[in-house]
Amino acid sequence: MAQSCPINFQLVDGTITRLNTLSVSVVLTLFLVSHNPMWMYLLFFDFMMRLYGCKTLSFSYLISTLIKDTFNLKTHNVDAAAKRLAAHFGLFFVLMLVVAVHLHMTFLIYLLAGLFLVCLLTDLLFDYCVGCKIYFILNLFFPKMF
Numbered sequence: 001m002a003q004s005c006p007i008n009f010q011l012v013d014g015t016i017t018r019l020n021t022l023s024v025s026v027v028l029t030l031f032l033v034s035h036n037p038m039w040m041y042l043l044f045f046d047f048m049m050r051l052y053g054c055k056t057l058s059f060s061y062l063i064s065t066l067i068k069d070t071f072n073l074k075t076h077n078v079d080a081a082a083k084r085l086a087a088h089f090g091l092f093f094v095l096m097l098v099v100a101v102h103l104h105m106t107f108l109i110y111l112l113a114g115l116f117l118v119c120l121l122t123d124l125l126f127d128y129c130v131g132c133k134i135y136f137i138l139n140l141f142f143p144k145m146f
Contacts, residue, residue, distance in 0.1 A: 011077035018124055019064035020050070024090065025120045032113055037101045040094055047091040051084070079132070086123075086131025090116070 024043060031039035042059070049058040056062070067073070093116040100108040119130045 010080040012080040012083055013068075014076045014078035014127075015068055015073050016061070016064045017078065017083050018127070019067050020058075020060040021120050021124045023060035023063050025117065025124060028113060028117055028120070031097075032110075037098065040098045040101060043094045044091070044098065047087060047094060051087055051091060082129065082132035082135040085135040086129050089119075089131040089134070093119075 024046070027039050027043055027046075031037075031043075046058050046060050049055060050061060093112060097109060097112050097116070100112060122128045122130055
């Protein structure tokens with residue numbers, strides 16, 4: 001039985017969220033290869049649009065829906081609150097990477113990017129969302145907070 005949020009029973013398409021993860025992984029890899037901070041600005045804009053703006057302006061959402069529709073991938077619903085918290089963690093990683101880039105902290109850049117990439121790849125390859133698991137643990141200890 002899948003875990004779900006006891007407060008918010010909203011669901012999102014898990015296929016779209018995993019394809020979003022693929023897009024973010026590709027952009028993060030491009031950043032690591034090119035060392036161009038514009039990739040991090042693009043990710044920041046993407047996360048902000050998905051979390052606080054109009055998600056249809058998010059490049060990863062647009063690419064994900066295009067891929068899903070093109071290949072007729074089936075929908076499987078997952079808990080929206082957990083995925084939203086995971087996206088907040090992603091935004092935090094991006095912000096920390098932007099700060100590290102501007103402070104020329106190369107070791108911290110690779111450390112944060114590596115950790116972020118591991119979290120992304122566990123979700124993408126194994127359908128194991130680290131941010132979602134953190135959400136469920138926090139929800140056990142602080143149920144009124146979420």
